[in-house]
Amino acid sequence: MSLDIFWFLPTSGDTRYLGTSDFGREPTSEYLRQIAITSENLGYDGLLIPTGSSCLDPWVVAASLIPVTQRIKLLVALRTSLGGPAPSARQAATLDQALHGRLLLNVVPGGDAAELAADGVQLSHDERYAAADEYLQIWKRLLSGETVDFDGKYLSVKQSRNYHAPVQKPWPPLYFGGSSEAAHNLAARHVDAYLTWGEPPAAVARKIADVRARAAQHNRTVRFGLRVHVIVRETEDEAWQDAHRLISHITDEDIARAQQNYAKMDSVGQQRMAALHGGQRNKLEVAPNLWAGVGLVRGGAGTSLVGDPQTVAARLQEYADLGIDTFVLSGYPHLEEAIRFAELVFPLLGKTAVTTRGQAQTGGAFDRRVAQE
Template identity: 60%
Template sequence: MDIFWFIPLHGDGRYLGSSEGARSVDYGYIRQIAQAADRLGYHGVLVPTGKACEDAWIAASSLLSATERLKFLVAVRPGLMAPSVAARMASTFDRLSGGRLLVNVVTGGDPHELAGDGIFLNHEERYEQTDEFLAVWRKLMAGEKVTFTGKHLRAEESELLFPPLQDPHPPLYFGGSSPAALNIAADHVDCYLTWGEPLADVAKKLDEVRALAEARGRKLKFGIRLHVIVRETEEEAWAAADRLIRHVDEGTIAEAQRILARYDSVGQKRMADLHKGDRSSLVIAPNLWAGIGLVRGGAGTALVGSAESVAARIEEYRQLGIETFVLSGYPHLEEAYTTAELLFPLLPLNAQARPPAASIEAVGELVAYNKRPDPRVRSQSGGVANEAVPQAGR
């Protein structure tokens, strides 16, 4: 599997829905997160998009020279970009980064935000436009000269003069839960992304997409977007989850849910249905917690628990066919380290190139300045030898 992290271009902090413990997300901070993810062995980072974020393409481009192997999952926006412009941006980024671009296709689900950007299409029309956009974009990236007349887009002898490094184009990632979105995935993309839901719901959705793709003679990869709160014990992890929303009051929840209710995104509605704005019933499956969705749009669930429990839940998703896990945690800098240090040793990760060792292997601080501490040896079950492994929490 590949593990991704997240660049919080819309803000970060220790608590949700509060200015308490908030951080300024400037270049220095996102560079720290990107460099940490690069050094720790994350496969890539998701760079979010939308009016609440700094611009994803500029931010990702600024981080190229600060990283070495890290891949960047950056959004193209049908309706906001012409396919030819998006193709030039993607091709340039791919070449200048040495093939480190992944493309996230984002149709958008908030009619209010879309209207502010000059898009007045309804849900179905936006997916029609996305279908046309990707038809043109993929042909351009493959080196074709494109003349196209569709319901929403038109191009005459459009071409891309400088091809991408990856052949035929950087991999396309895409998420959406409506029937229109599933058909887009089956027709065009390389990796279909879902948000974190209980296993049975995820399995059903993946089976639908898989069948649609197979009917077209295509085979997709699958990924999932989740937050994560992993600690050494179950108790520590659930206490951290409670702390994360400690400053969220009922008025803040009500206002957040009112805003999110205007979305015509099927995926957003599915996220809201998991908790229904009720903070008393946030545990929706073993180690799966919907507390983040009380005030955050988009991905609203987190895996919460000990490293062993979270690794077990990830393995269950992997058995469904998911290979890419896009994770995040608050605050993103510290949680990048915590997640990698506790979770990575328990996961079957794809090999990730590491920089040459600048010093001897990390062993922690020397005991009394003279003796290396004994290594913690993990048992075959994944726990630490001679330590009790807590059972899955609430």
Template identity: 50%
Template sequence: MEVLWYLTGPDGRYPWRADGARALTYPYFQQLARAVDHLGYTGALLATGSHDAWVQGASLIPYTDNFQHLIAAHPPLLSPVLLGKMINTFDQFSKGRLRVNIVNGDAKLMAQYGVHLSHDERYAYTDEYLTVLTALLRGETVTFKGKYIHVVDAGIPLPPYRQPAPLWFGGSSPAAHEVAAKHIDTYLSWGETPQQAEEKIREVRALAAKHGRADKIRFGIRLYVIVRETEAKAWEAATDLYEHMDERSIAGAQSYVAGIDSIGQQRMSALHGGRKPRDLRELEIAPNLWSGIGLVRHGPGTALVGSPEQVLARIQDYRDAGIEVLIVSGMPLLEEAYRFAELVLPHLPVDRAVDPGVTSAWTKERDTAWKKQA
């Protein structure tokens, strides 16, 4: 399987609060990327956040050796030809260390960028977009005219490093499932229960079979993790987070997701109902799966909480459901990356596509310095 960490803010002990957030500087991202690289993760997700994910990812290439960048891209914001060129450029410069997360967004987010398509229109747009993009990444010259996309004799002069960068994607609506089944290499879900994940996997795989792609699509899930040496200590850590979820922060997060047209977000919100009960364990929606983070964070809002043995057991539940990829994180990102890597990661069969010929500039500098000291 593959296990990716997370490389997008906000970050800190309590990042939903000004007094609990951490400054996100370029040196900090370098430090975090280096940690993810040497701790044994497959890579990390660079999602939509305060920084542009493509600039951020490109700037970190020289500081890592094996780090696989999963970088978000919003179809309506970029020409498919331009994105194809960006993909192959990044792929060449990183020597094959790129995956692309196609993000449809929601109406509120896309309106900030001047895009005003309805929910299903966004997926119809993405369907046309990926039809063009995947052909370009195969090295074809493309002429295509649809309802939204029109390109003439389009091509990408730069070939991929080895093979086209894989495309990842998430979405919980029927329209999203159809797009994933038709075009996508890895379909992602936010942190629903293993049973819910299994239902979605079964549906998307059946749709993929209709396109002759049942064996070409795999499945992943995005989760937070609160792992400690014992279950009691893990719930103490969750309690600390919970006690710092103030009314103002909860109200702000819930106001943003109110009326949102993202089906995935609606499913996440239903897990906690937008309320903070006195006992945080009331938000334990399945064994060791806690929905409390969704109170202060839109998007994925569930966390695995427990001892290493319990977290591993729950991960196995997801694997049994058909999950092959985990995207996990904790707060703060740096410290929890070490904790998960020490307590859980060694017990997972992690696949790292290591290229022994890839050596970063900073690794060469480090090795030279060590030789001088010797």
């Protein structure tokens, strides 16, 4: 199976340690460009640009990467709860043109209800997905070149039209992640690729089967992806030591505070992440090499694959065997870990990393002669 490997752009900041540390990195334009250029040069297929009140605006960040990237695809959040489908259709077409067909869109109807309320969205969990269904109906028709009249429960447009088509026809591919029944229904009706956070393989298999069956009811097929962190080192011991080091600055009070905040959210996916560890440090390996330590204090994707290159590659293959063809990965800090993962794991996945693997290297002026001899 040919796998797509994406990396993550930390638009809310980066760090070597979760929790309070002296090693935080601001998400400056220069730093984000550095990660994007490095990821493209290493051979990653795409970059996820996240969304949220603590993140830089994903559309502006994506636009800032146009002049410094040529090949890598950008997976940008499409917030169906914020703004209307007609303006976002124009934005998508414009950005896809500027990227010469490298735009992917990550449909985000929900998130943190309190954060959405701060942005003026007062809809309940299921209402957000019902509104997203109307939004995507209009959005797709606009990008298909139709003039749209639509009068729904949540959205209404009259003689709406998009005048500039995207490069990708009929629209840039739609990605999406959500664990509730409402989310699975939306995925079945509208999206091209369903993303799940890193749960144990059996749980992921059940989600894939459910979304696949619901899509079949609409005579559709859906691709599948996995969003997970990675901690890969040359040996198993090194990997686990660095996993524990990542959360070594977190106090029990930090964990309790974070888990209380996440418990208030109406996200089913967030509830599933929290249930994996229950806020307890001694219950973090939730499946072989699947470690839930990140989720102690980080919302959203909270698990990591931990191990040596061969072990992590084998775990990724287990998910691929379930039907996963896209992996959206990240690691702390994101610049260094993008390099490490590509060098150590890409060759085991059949991907070509841009390295001088197997050649003699000293960093000196006569390396080529040494390699030849």
